[in-house]
Amino acid sequence: MRQLKPEIAERRKKDILQWAVHYYIKTSRPVSSSIIADEGRFELSPATIRNILQELEEDGYLYQPHTSAGREPTDKGYRFFVDYLADVQRLAADEKEGIERQYQERMQELDILLSETSRLLSRVSRSAGLVLSPQAARQTLKRLEIIPLGGKSVLAILVTEAGLVRHWPIELSFAPSARQINTLNRFLNENIRGCGVSQAQALVMAKLKQIEDEFRDLSLLADNLLQQVGSMVEPGALFVEGADNILSQAEEIGDLKVVQSLMRVISEKDAIAGLLGRELKIRLQGKGDAAPKPQVRIGAESGIPELSSLSLVTTTYNYNGRVVGILGILGSKRMEYPRMMSLVDYMSGLVTARLARWAKEDEE
């Protein structure tokens, strides 16, 4: 008989798995042998397909929700599907255009840029859009000022080079004069520009020491201020938009428990923020590659039990040639991975570009 070369058999097996996962993603119906035989282009009878499916099940790529049902992909199956994707399909031109159009000019500030980006991600993907902002503590300072609020209160304002603005009130032990505040502001801004947050403190205090006599009171204030800047260990704010999309997508969640636990995760954003933060840390080390690949975490791979029925597609964005943040989407395990990966990739490019433009404008 026709002897089949093992490579060919192997190849066919992969194709069938690919087809099956794809079919399941599209229809959310368990895949049966006859469906594959009928609708796939394999020219094989259901019986043969069954044999192959059986092997795939043994290998852990598929499973049967119950005897005599079709098969569904396991996490491993999805994982294979994603890894096997030959080319990251390009985003359709009109989709790009739509996104472009909504990318308003008014996004001059980092917070607004990021929250708008997560909203866009969610709208286009019809899943939850996530954006983790850069850690304030890791950025370089551009401006640090205080403005008097009357009495002993002042408001500290910090602007980083990437465009992050933070403000917080400080209660002093004395009422500063306008002159004092002026002096301090001038002094701060002559010295901290371009410093990292942590360096700034040491630097300013050192310089301040030299001229201490004049500024006894101010020295205290400056110390206080910089201390607070240093302790801004915010893990980076997480912008989440469109969590409700996940619900409307999942037609078949009979189980209210799932919905609830999901809700909890979403509203207690900390878990996700933590996950992304850890991931960011890892990627920070590998310095800003030219083309960072979107990363996909399927189901339990995320390490968060509540997310085991969801998948996470993320990638990084850069500022100044360095990775500074993460963005991505969170949606059904049955999402259209190719599209989502290119979407995430594209958005990351937009954010990076916008940040770069700011940097350039600064130079001028």
Place this chain on the structure above:
Amino acid sequence: MRQLKPEIAERRKKDILQWAVHYYIKTSRPVSSSIIADEGRFELSPATIRNILQELEEDGYLYQPHTSAGREPTDKGYRFFVDYLADVQRLAADEKEGIERQYQERMQELDILLSETSRLLSRVSRSAGLVLSPQAARQTLKRLEIIPLGGKSVLAILVTEAGLVRHWPIELSFAPSARQINTLNRFLNENIRGCGVSQAQALVMAKLKQIEDEFRDLSLLADNLLQQVGSMVEPGALFVEGADNILSQAEEIGDLKVVQSLMRVISEKDAIAGLLGRELKIRLQGKGDAAPKPQVRIGAESGIPELSSLSLVTTTYNYNGRVVGILGILGSKRMEYPRMMSLVDYMSGLVTARLARWAKEDEE
């Protein structure tokens, strides 16, 4: 035989309705005649109760989900229940204490105060906590400054007397000198303090005209700046926390549709913000009463179809003797109204007090 005076019969009817609504709120089970006879203290037989229930149904206070089921309150029934509540039950002392303890000192800024308040509301009520922040445009200014970001960019910072801080970037047509910025800041802050947002613009521009020669460029900037301040028509930000509580409370929502529509309302906060905004407007006119009563909107009374299975308990908070914002909770129609009303009332007191303290500290 014993002739019953009509007033007494009427009174009894009300008591039974009250008892029935209360029972339903607590157990979420339809109320049957025998339950009332057994567990209520009415000394009446089920048969008699049945007659009364029938009347109450005819009057529109109760309805049967189906023949041969007990009765549940209609919106009108809940409404009666709320209005009939003799005394607004005081919040338990230990609950107050718990709240007090969580009211951290660090809440120095309005945004933080309000978001923390909504979180607290949600945690104590186990429903969604809502806080509508004061409209920036309606507040009086305390401070308005710009700080240079290099090149033609500046960052405008606005602080209102109530402690609201807003910042936004401005792109100028020229690069201002440090001296110019300094002058403008001094000028602005000598003039706008205590002004309403709308007055500020007229005032400053008028004064600026007088000395125009010196400040030709600045005049442009100031105009631009104040224009933007004026157009901050933000309807007031809405803080929502704990929307997921609503889900976990509703044990018996078999219907996924309800969950979804709820989710949509929550994430599209605009509808609720609009409702509260309108309500605020109404209450703004009746100037800050000594003791504003918590308002309850039951089901469809809110005017938002998606909320027809929920109730809204709100009240106002004051600054400077004037109503400036609204806070409340959104939860199941079966909520414990008395407790919720006193909770909302109490929190409103706390916020008002905190704002007043800030105002006082300013005086010093």
Place this chain on the structure above:
DNA sequence: AATTAGCAATCATAAATATCGACTGCTAAT
């Protein structure tokens, strides 16, 4: 007149049962 007991009627809910049909796995034929 007001209340109550008694009783038939109603109907959601749950449990038990039967039916259907979509799959699979295996075996034997090609």
Place this chain on the structure above:
DNA sequence: ATTAGCAGTCGATATTTATGATTGCTAATT
């Protein structure tokens, strides 16, 4: 190596039956 054929499994769905909570009505009772 592939395929056809077939028995067996099991979820999903429909059908039936039983259960019991609760009502409305009427006639008896106080």
